[in-house]
Amino acid sequence: MRILALDSGSSSVKAGYWDGCRFAARAKAAYPTHFDGPRVEVDPTRLLSALAKAAREATAGRGAVDIIAYGTFSSGVIVTDPAGRPRTPIITHQDRRSTDTARQLLARLPKRTWLSRLGNLPYPGGIGASTLAWLAQHQPALLKNDARAGQLSSLIAHHLTGQWVIDPSNAVFLGLCRITDFSWDPAACHAVGIRPASLPRLAWADEISGRLTPAAARRLGLTPGTPVTGGFVDTSAAVIQTPMRPGQLSHNAGSTDVLALSLTSPAPAEGILTRPVGVGRPNGPFATRATWLAVRTIAAAGSATAWARRELFRDLSDPQWFAALRRACRTAASSPPDPLAPRCLPAFAGDRAAIPAPDAPIGAAFDRITLSATRDQFLQAILRGLLSESRHNIEMLANLHPLQKRVYEMGGASDLAAAMHAAWNSPRQHHTFTRLPGDGIRGLVHLAESL
16 A cells, blocks of 8 residues: 655654555655744644645655545644635644633633543643634634634645544544543533534544545645545554553653553543544444543653753754763763752743643743853753653653553654653663654554554
């Protein structure tokens, strides 16, 4: 089976052409994420152009494909007109304009309702309900009449197939979908200020959601009518490559650190992101697996070390920097901290699963800074803070379900991940780690091959 896999991350689209045995070609097309204080957005035109560019480069000279499978980052809220033309940018999970609005939503529906019916509290940015409520409050004309609201996955689905659809993983992260029956919740929609009719049709990621339109086929250089599947949260593409047993951990260490626990049923809790994997259609190959996830994230993990490199170690060459980072990670994992050295609360991009108090500090916090502090000590402080947060995350997930010993790992921040893994292990719980042979792109191939 010839497969085009498309993975839309927070800064680029990666494409892979699978010829039935291997990736015969890969391509990558970048686009910018715009940071302006609490506003964090992506231009949908730039992203869709990158999608087409990556697809064309990956398939150039290779003929038709049998199926297209795609995944996206989430949450990425978008509002369009009925023809799918964007009325807003893609508002990402790092956007924090809706913090005050999230508190107002908790006054309209109690916490127990959000958790028991919808799986998550309306976390600013992280769960789309807060973003949609902010738009309804500050730009109400955008959501009037014939508006459509959804996630980035819905925008791409419409761009490719003309269908306004969403899979369960993105629907739950939109914050308006019941976790009991995967239907839109009228009370939550009313609290947010959006009509259920404007929301996408729900479809499992492991079924065909539409077929490539002639216009999309011209943009991508492919054949009209090619079936399209997927549309689920990008982490799911990695998770479906694992056995997906209850209590299994999957760790994706990258710019954002994602720790996901597989469960057979949702276990909503404050501070946890709850969502289905997105696959599990009746009688499908994933229907008997643990198709729910409880997720803890560190919104800026690898990107925090990238900040340290840019601001504190810019004089080092790439080999020098990576050697210094490797040494610092090993030290942070294996030796006690200096009680007089700087400390760091590494909330560089906030907490994706929290509604902060009105007077909560914004960003990372350093203390115990003296005139003798060195840049190496600041790097150590960042790393120790990240390791502490990672230990906290695994302890929170362990409270939901006994953890399996084996952990499946992926992502590019390998030195940081190794330090985190060392910090997890204890006499009571000793993990082993299995590197997934493929990334999210390979998981999309696995999804397509399951149909």
